[in-house]
Amino acid sequence: MTAIGLRLATAADSEYCFRLHKAAMGAYVTAIWGWDEQVQRDVHARVFSPGQWQIITTEGADAGMLHVEHRPTEIYLARIELHPDHQGRGIGSQLIRSLLLQARQQGRDLALDVLVVNQRAQALYQRLGLHEVTRHGANDIKIRMSTKPPQPGPIHRS
Template sequence: MTAIGLRPATAADEAYCFRLHKAAMGAYITAIWGWDERVQSDFHTRAFARDRWQIITADGADVGILHVEHRPTEIYLARIEIHPDHQGRGIGSRLIRTLLHQAHQHGQNLTLDVLAINHRAQALYQHLGLHEVARHGENNIKIRMSTRPPQHSPIHRS
């Protein structure tokens, strides 16, 4: 079994994190907004939070990014990106299962947002027990998923 670890991101990881983001999310971003290297680089520079991001390692090699926010009523998975060369090996699943366990232990929900066109990630999250609770963003491009039970509105019939 692969040894998975987390280490704090450092300033030296900023360029790695951008390359990883481009490899893991570039196709989705291109499909929705188009990829403009300068715009994406500027966005990444503003978003890079070495004090909150962790680098995911597998057998000692850097393979991804994790950003988790522990909020009063939920654990919010703000970002999990695994390099495509390491996807499908259970790394993300194991990390998410750990977060699910933490949320359960604290009586909280695990919540995240996923791009609507990222069907592979949605399938993984559903397999792990999360479900859609809302859509948001321009043209509903993001899906909020959570362990929180979905709110069903009453059906009104005339």
């Protein structure tokens, strides 16, 4: 297994996180909304949260970012992005398994949202035991997934 470290993001990590987002998620953003550099920079400036985001490190290098919210009934994986150079090495799986264990120990569910066009991530989350709960957003572009067992009947779409 690859040794993984986490450190709190600082203001100095802002540009790294923006470039990481572009490298890891640019194709998915483009497929849904189109990539507008200034719009994406403006969104990043609004959401970048040093002190809450963590930088994923491996082998002494920055490899990605993680943002987890601890909510009353669930642990919400708000964002996990790995640079393409570090994908496919089990890093994301290892981090998510750790969150799954933490959620189980605390009697909570693990939940996240994934873009409908990101089938690779959906497959990973399913392999790790998450289930589709609902689709939401304009044109149902996001899928809410959770460890909470799916309810009988059709998947709710909002």
